[in-house]
Every structure is written in structure tokens, then in C-alpha cells.
Amino acid sequence: MNSQEAANHLREDVDVEGLSALVVDAAYHLHMGLGPGLLESVYECVLARRLEKCGLVVERQKLVTFEYDGMSFDDGLRVDLLVNGSLVVEVKSVEKIVPVHAKQVLTYLRLLHLPLGLLVNFGSSTFKEGCRRIVNGPQSFVSSRLRVNQDFSRIDDEGQGLARRHEGHEERKSGA
Structure with a gap:
């Protein structure tokens, strides 16, 4: 079974809401364990490893390719983590989340045709202020x-x- 087949199999077993709950739980424990202040790449690596230990399929630095007006964009965008092929997780390690971070996740969701993403900032002093759900819907930019x-x-x-x-x-x- 290749990684895409495994992701499809797991997608059937865990809906995107359940999947997001698993990711939030793993990210929470990671934030509590390591605390803020490390590089984004460290949190990304450790979070991916924890999710894989839970039996999830995690793709790191997943290229997002798209076409627009006859032009092909093959290497401009990368999703930090794509979990089970159905949940975008954008990892940050900054003092404060700003609106462009949420727009970045929403762009990934729209290009990948996915309903839900998570923006997780390990740089915030508390996990609650650093974790955001981003929903891809008709009112997302309004x-x-x-x-x-x-x-x-x-x-x-x-x-x-x-x-x-x-x-x-x-x-x-x-x-x-």
C-alpha cells in the first residue's frame, strides 16, 4: 500500500474533525513539553513524528502546485504538514500570529480543495492563543x-x- 492509499484508508476511518482533534492534542503536548522559543523546523519535525506514531500519514513540506491563466506554478508554495491528505497544518514559531498567516493557510486549503486547516504557533506563551482553526468556506475572506x-x-x-x-x-x- 503506497502513502496515498494509506491516507485514503485512514481518511475513511477518521473524519477531518477527529483528525484535527488528534493534531491539536499532539501539538498541545508538544507545546507543553518543549515550550516556546525553538525554531519552526524543530516543532514541525517533532509534531510530524508524533502524528506518525499515532498511525497518521504525514507529508512534510508538501509542494502545492497550481495553474492560473495558462501559467503553471510548480514550486512556489509548501504546506508545512499535510496529514492524511486531508488536513493542512501550518507551523509557526513567532511572537504573535498576524492575519497573513491565516490567509496563507486559507490559500493552501483553497488550492488543495480541503475544508479545514490548523495554524499552530509554538512561539506564543500559551497554546490557546497560538492555535487557530481555519475553515475553507464561502465566507472565508468576507x-x-x-x-x-x-x-x-x-x-x-x-x-x-x-x-x-x-x-x-x-x-x-x-x-x-
């Missing part, structure tokens, strides 16, 4: 008009906290 999951604790140009402005807006809407 910015929310709602102020959900946004940081209102920042200070705006006038020195007012955005949270206070938001609360005032809510009071005006409700007629208070």
Missing part, C-alpha cells in the same frame, strides 16, 4: 460587519477606548 471577536480594548485616535464607543453605540440603538 470581513465581519459585526464587532464579534474583535479587540475593543484598543485606544482610538481621540484617546477613547473602542469598547466605550461601542457601548455608547449600543445604548443609542436601544433608545437608552
Whole structure:
């Protein structure tokens, strides 16, 4: 059985949600064991090894090839880890995740036609702030008009906290 057949066999046994749970668990234990501060390549190597020990098929630095407008791009993009051929795992070791990191994962998901990816930052002080699920769906690039999951604790140009402005807006809407 080649690696693709093995990945297809395992894909039938473990859905992508179950697979992501296994990866998150392994990454959590790795973050607890090694802590932040090592090179990305170290975390990638150790995480791949742990997942393989769980019986998963892991491809490291998987080339993502694609064509656009008659041009072929054969070596421009690499996924850190592709687990069972169905889950993208992008490993980072930076102080803070920035939006371009999530867009990178979403690009991989779209090009590979996969539904879910994980962005795991081993450089964050806690695992919770360093692990993100990225979903490939029709609303992936649409910015929310709602102020959900946004940081209102920042200070705006006038020195007012955005949270206070938001609360005032809510009071005006409700007629208070």
C-alpha cells in the first residue's frame, strides 16, 4: 500500500474533525513539553513524528502546485504538514500570529480543495492563543460587519477606548 492509499484508508476511518482533534492534542503536548522559543523546523519535525506514531500519514513540506491563466506554478508554495491528505497544518514559531498567516493557510486549503486547516504557533506563551482553526468556506475572506471577536480594548485616535464607543453605540440603538 503506497502513502496515498494509506491516507485514503485512514481518511475513511477518521473524519477531518477527529483528525484535527488528534493534531491539536499532539501539538498541545508538544507545546507543553518543549515550550516556546525553538525554531519552526524543530516543532514541525517533532509534531510530524508524533502524528506518525499515532498511525497518521504525514507529508512534510508538501509542494502545492497550481495553474492560473495558462501559467503553471510548480514550486512556489509548501504546506508545512499535510496529514492524511486531508488536513493542512501550518507551523509557526513567532511572537504573535498576524492575519497573513491565516490567509496563507486559507490559500493552501483553497488550492488543495480541503475544508479545514490548523495554524499552530509554538512561539506564543500559551497554546490557546497560538492555535487557530481555519475553515475553507464561502465566507472565508468576507470581513465581519459585526464587532464579534474583535479587540475593543484598543485606544482610538481621540484617546477613547473602542469598547466605550461601542457601548455608547449600543445604548443609542436601544433608545437608552
